[in-house]
Amino acid sequence: QVRLVESGGGLVQPGGSLRLSCVVSGSIFSIYTMGWYRQAPGKQREFVATVDSTDSTNYSESVKGRFTISRDVAKNTVYLQMNSLKPEDTAVYYCNQRDGLGADIWGQGTQVNVSS
Secondary structure (H helix, E strand, C coil): CCCCEEEEEEEECCCCCCCEEEEEEEECCCHEEEEEEEEECCCEEEEEEEEECCEEEECCCCCCCEEEEEEEEHHHHEEECCCCHHHHHEEEEEEEEEEECCEEEEEECCEEEECC
């Protein structure tokens, strides 16, 4: 069984920062592409960032320059450092693992609220 468990969400003021964590168990973490996606109330889930097995990263244009995705293989953990947060970043953030065949595994999500 493979499990992804997110943490680190919460309430933050505009311009503030949060770091999300996703701990992976039950898989060979280092060979998979990991990603972060988010879903605002009443909206579809959208791509935020990915990091692959070579530490190559990709970001959506809306978060580029503000968010950083990284992974720690020794800790089986992927992070999303979020800086300069905006109200439109408010969403449930989900961790994702995708294998070479395109199979997805999702975490339960962690709530991020950006509000004054």
